[in-house]
Amino acid sequence: MGKKINEATSTDIPIIQRLVNEYGWKVGDTLLYQAIYDITDNLKADYSTLKNIRPDIVLQDMNGEIVAVIENNLDKENKDLLKLRTIVTQLLKPRFLYACSAERILFYDNAWRGLDAGEFKQVDGFMTLEEMKLKIEQQKKIASNKEITIDTSIAGGFDPTVGKERYYQLQCIRTIIENYKAGKQKMLIHMATGLGKTRTSVALAKALLSHGLCKRILFVVDRRMLAKQSVDDGFALISKEFPSSWITTSNFRSRKHANIHVIVIDTLELIHSDLPSGFYDLIIVDECHRSINVNRKLIFDHFLCPRIGMTATPRIATPKKGAEVDEEDLAIIDTYKLFGCETGEPDFQFDMDRGISEGFLAPYKPIELKSSLVTEAEENGIEFDHVLDPKEKYEIALGAEKKLKLEQLNRKFISEENCLRIAEELKKNTQYGEKVILFGVSQPHCIELAKAINQVFENDNSEKPYYAEAIISENNELNETLKAWFKKPYQKPYVVTSVDILSTGVDIPCVRYIAFASLTKSVGKYIQMVGRGTRLDPKTGKFSFTVLDFVGLCKRMEDNGKGTSKENKKVVKPGDQKPKQSGTPKPKGDYFLIDNPDPANLIQRVEIHGDSIEIKDNIPIEEAKRIFEEELKKSEEPVMTDLKEKATRSDYQPTEEEIAKLIEWLSKPNTFLDEGHLQKMYDYPEGSAWDFLLHALGKKKIPTPKERIEKNYLSYVHTYDFSDDQIIILKKIKDIFTSNIASKRNIEDKDIFGNPIYERLIGSYDEINKKFDGNFNLILTDLKSTFNIRPNA
Secondary structure (H helix, E strand, C coil): CCECHHHCCCCHHHHHHHHHHHHCCCECCCEEECCCEECCHHHHCCCCCCCEECCCEEEECCCCCEEEEEECCCCCHHHHHHHHHHHHHHHHCCCEEEEECCCCEEEEECCCCCHHHCCCEEECCCCCHHHHHHHHHHHHHHHCCCCCCCCCCCCCCEECCCCEECHHHHHHHHHHHHHHHCCCCEEEEEECCCCCHHHHHHHHHHHHHHCCCCCCEEEEECCHHHHHHHHHHHHHHHCCCCCEEEECCCCCCCCCCCCEEEEEHHHHHHHHHHCCCCCCCEEEECCHHHHCCHHHHHHHHHCCCCEEEEECCCCEEEECCCCCCCHHHHHHHCHHHHCCCCCCCCCEEECHHHHHHCCCCCCEEEEECCCHHHHHHHHCCEEEEEEECCCCCCEEEEEEEEEECCCCECCCECCHHHHHHHHHHHHHHCCCCCEEEEECCCHHHHHHHHHHHHHHCCCCCCCECCCEEECCCCCCHHHHHHHHHHCCCCCCCCEEEECCCCCCCCCCCCEEEEEECCCCCCHHHHHHHHHCCCCCEHHHCECCEEEEECCCHHHHCCECCCCECCCCEEEECCCCCCCCCCCCCCCCCCCECCCCCCCCCEEEEEEEECCEEEEEEEEEHHHHHHHHHHHHHHCCCHHHHHHHHHCCCCCCCCCHHHHHHHHHHHCCCCCCCCHHHHHHHCCCCCCCHHHHHHHHCCCCCCCCHHHHHHHHHHHHHCCCCCCHHHHHHHHHCHHHHHHHHHCCCCCCHHHHHCCHHHHHHHCCHHHHHHHCCCCHHHHHHHHHHHCCCCCCC
16 A cells, blocks of 8 residues: 555656546556555565665556556666666566656657667656556557458459459558567658558558557648548448548548548647657558658657658668768668668668569650750750730840749740740640640649740630649638549540649549650659559550650669669758748749749639639738628628637537538639638748637637647657756757747857846856757757758858
8 A cells, every 4th residue: 555645745746637638547556656565575685785676656447556656756767767777667667768867758658679679758747547447458468479451452452444353552660560569769751652551541441440450540741632632542442440531630520530531741740749759550651752851850759659661762872072061960861760771771662663574564665855945945055135024924134134044044045946846846746635634843833834835725615624734722711623534534624734842643544645844953843743544544544654855854863763773862962951941832032934823922712613613803911801701791691600609618519510601601703712821921831720710709829830839849848858957958948949930030059148137047158058958050050950940051
């Protein structure tokens, strides 16, 4: 029997109260305070100086089986943690160990195995008895030799599209399950586009859930379109048995009991610190070569569970010759290292070459169609001394002659003539109505290409969709509609122009041509773009496709007709780990020769009726905000009246049907807006329509960039291995650090210690640096990298 709680020390009482009030443990029943346990005979030889032990807190189940031990004192950290790992574990055999201090909770799971099993990890809370029992039962099932059945109607079975079984999907799932059961914490799947990564994930999830090896799985994507696609076309296959839900900032509390959470990485960035560290049993990261960068590594490190990366283009990172790049930064950029494949071998691999050779993917033939202008730009550069105004087409003298190489052509200076030559070649080399994806250099270049194609194919432009359309920005109702139409084999648009949006995650089997009007140095991006054409489509008779190359990219990539043998390598300089901004690239500064109908500071409003699209206008962002907020407040439509009433309730979580009705109301004539417009208007790309409704009604303000950074800053502090003294210092510099980042300013140690007020608060640089073992500058650099601030060049 343990001590009475009223005898507990002032240090122990807060932890006990938290365990009782937040997690449901019962004092004297499932929670024992300083109970005494005698050393057993078999351990006396190893611990001859001990007669008994008295842990601070012991947690047990209703049968008296010990499940966790908590030591609430880290005065002698190494000694205390060693005691938990040795005598406490050997004598009491708890599954879970906790060590607490005023600033931290450290956690260890005695079931951990492999490279990641060696150290205690910082967590943000405890588990309930139910959660602990569930993990114990899961581990029993993991340790058993019971055969795991896989639903071959989802993956691995006979596929009439290819006329045979997709055996490799079964091999992949079995490999991952064996690694998962063995305790491997990081795994990588390299599977080419078109081979069924999503269906493989769905079948894997069903196998793990149905056999009790998992209760909750997180599936991470990097685009909203992919989230919807994963739920509707993927996990819907098993949703009756294991519910899945697309998690947003406005619904994650109400949907937390679903077995499968699908989430966009930007949303996870916002809410991860609101979820317990042990919330998920498995994380699957789709297109992981794009999803994880330095600051996003923090998000995944927050969760204590295995993670699987899936990609068609894993990447190797190597430092630039002569440059010193931190190994941690290289590991983040290197897909292999980030997912535990230090040997350079994925856990499972089935690449494009093998997919084409074995008949699972469509073969293709590259055709080079370079114009004389492109050849001149490539060999000598194009010389010119004037440009044309994009609207009025009058000449603008430059005052000096410029020379453009091919790599710069169509970024700032766009050749209308070259766009027409591409359109003419497109007409010569395709049949009317065949589907083509044409990759351009920039947003305005894509628009100009679409104009030229419509002109050459004599599209009358009387109504949308046109023969060719530009798909150039995310989360826009117009673009989503165009994508849906483009998927249909015998419907306009037949040609779409794009920069990045259609390079990954788009499943359009009927595409017969991939065309390049832009260059890239990225082997991974090249494979992804070619991969848009590799799906077989017997319904339309497509068993091969053609690559039309207008810039000589295939030759540069040494295309062998099955991708490229070139290594997908990223050469890294210090600071290169900063991720690219999302969205479609635009030229820096002014550009010439074309008009951009959707500039960054305007909102393009469209009206969509069935097969008809009408562009209404382009209005300033502030005007769009005014229209939205005024129409929302004065609307008396029953649907909106009901939603506005529910918005007054504290933490009300709308249903999917209610969100759909809100988005439908947005698109009506009084507003002509969509959720993507709202994200752009309020500079909050992670937000949902419900967030903006609450904000407009004054019920819940959208967090400022500083508030968002502060939240993740605290997550950083409580995720990584800092001492109590170090945590206190990092908390003290939080305000100055987050203020600088929110204002997009760099911050150096002189900004902190050059300020006498801050120095009085936290101490001198030498004092602080000593507490960080001489590495305070390294910590500051890591913080800046995590929150996307580059070091000075």
